Amino acid sequence: MATKILIPTPLRTYTDKQDVVEADGATVGELLANMTARYTDLRQHLYTDEVKLRCFVNIYVNDDDIRYLDKEQTPVTSDDTVSIIPSVAGGGAQ
Amino acid sequence: MPLVIWSEAEAGIRHHGRDAYPHECCGALIGHDRVVTETMALPNTTAEGPRRRFLVRPDDYQAAERRASELQAELLGFYHSHPDSPARPSQYDLDHAWPVFAYVIVAVTAGRPAEMTSWRLRRDRSTFDEEEIAIGAR
Numbered sequence: 001m002a003t004k005i006l007i008p009t010p011l012r013t014y015t016d017k018q019d020v021v022e023a024d025g026a027t028v029g030e031l032l033a034n035m036t037a038r039y040t041d042l043r044q045h046l047y048t049d050e051v052k053l054r055c056f057v058n059i060y061v062n063d064d065d066i067r068y069l070d071k072e073q074t075p076v077t078s079d080d081t082v083s084i085i086p087s088v089a090g091g092g093a094q
Numbered sequence: 095m096p097l098v099i100w101s102e103a104e105a106g107i108r109h110h111g112r113d114a115y116p117h118e119c120c121g122a123l124i125g126h127d128r129v130v131t132e133t134m135a136l137p138n139t140t141a142e143g144p145r146r147r148f149l150v151r152p153d154d155y156q157a158a159e160r161r162a163s164e165l166q167a168e169l170l171g172f173y174h175s176h177p178d179s180p181a182r183p184s185q186y187d188l189d190h191a192w193p194v195f196a197y198v199i200v201a202v203t204a205g206r207p208a209e210m211t212s213w214r215l216r217r218d219r220s221t222f223d224e225e226e227i228a229i230g231a232r
Contacts, residue, residue, distance in 0.1 A: 008155075008159070009159065009162075009168065009169045009194070009195075010192040010193050010194040010195050011192075011193070011194075013193065013194050014193075041217075044218075044219060045192065045193055045219070055190075056190050056192075058152045060152075065152075085152040085155060085156060086150075086152070086155050086192055087149060087150060087151060087152055087155065087190075088120070088148075088149070088150035088155060088172050088190070088192065089140070089147070089148065089149045089150070089186075089190040090147075090148060090174055090183070090184070090186060090187035090190050090191070090197070091118055091140070091142075091146045091147035091148055091174070091176075091184060091186050091187065092118070092146050092176035092177065092178075092179035092180075092184055093146075093179055093184045093185075093186075
């Protein structure tokens with residue numbers, strides 16, 4: 001059974017304008033891997049060149065940030081909703 | 095194709111930049127089809143020094159999405175100020191940018207809002223491209 005993933009505004013251009021997509025996977029990592037296999041242009045915005053989640057990409061399972069769970073090993077089921085929630089950061093030259 | 099910012103929204107960005115000086119301000123840009131009709135000031139929650147950094151936390155980001163939804167509008171991007179620094183994106187801005195969004199920067203020089211610019215991340219994340227700003231009226 002697939003798990004729902006909520007897509008934030010800036011990434012919907014890479015998911016055929018959908019704000020919710022579904023993917024299979026037993027963990028958050030598997031889910032995101034399957035999602036980015038289908039929507040390949042998402043990859044560079046979610047992951048660094050070293051295939052680590054970018055620091056300003058926040059993944060929540062229901063209401064919980066996976067940083068405080070088991071990170072990408074956090075288990076998911078079809079009853080869960082996974083959200084990709086941006087942090088927005090920047091600033092002037094140091 | 096320029097980013098149109100309604101004059102009240104443009105004034106709101108400048109006032110926020112002035113009021114937050116010497117710290118950076120930040121907020122959301124809301125509207126339709128590249129027309130910013132409303133801004134939403136957000137707290138700068140950076141722990142890295144607000145004179146040179148800003149951070150919009152996930153819950154504040156979600157509040158901006160909700161506000162856009164309530165207005166039956168879209169979240170078009172974010173603005174921030176560069177106190178005593180040009181209105182040009184830094185490497186740090188580039189490293190943390192999201193695609194599609196407009197990034198509006200207002201320079202605030204000695205407490206006075208100055209140049210305002212808008213930028214979009216290139217698809218390959220290699221750089222920002224500047225876009226013209228046009229001030230519109232309601």
